[in-house]
Amino acid sequence: MAYILMNVDTGELFHCNDREWIEAFEAAKADGWRPDGTLYDADFVIDEELDYIDDENQRLFTIVAAMRETFIWEGSYTDRCNQIVTYEDSIYLAMSLKSAGITGGLLEFVQKGSFRICSD
Secondary structure, X not given: OEEEEEEOOOOOEEEEEHHHHHXXXXXXXXXXXXXXXXXXXXXXXXXXXXXXXXXXXHHHHHHHHHHHHHHHOXXXXXXXXXXXXXXXXXXXXXXXXXXXXXXXXXXXXXXXXXXXXXXX
């Protein structure tokens, strides 16, 4: 299964396989990158899911569930929950990737700033 990353500002997409993302993430940490933790984007999740729900009770449940997730979110970089890597974190990640010898499309994408780790 692939990771789908989406630049928050431009909507540009980047696809990479699981191994590429995990290895790059681990290489950056080994090089000294200290992840800030991702941000759970409850508004995005709610907007995306409400498009398909007509029942008012189900809509309310969806909103409450998304807000709950916001409070318990632990900042994962490996889950696929539409979470956001902030601009500052992405820049430091890119610097560590480059220092660790990671090249190519993933590095180029991460250097462009804040991005979303899209859900499946």
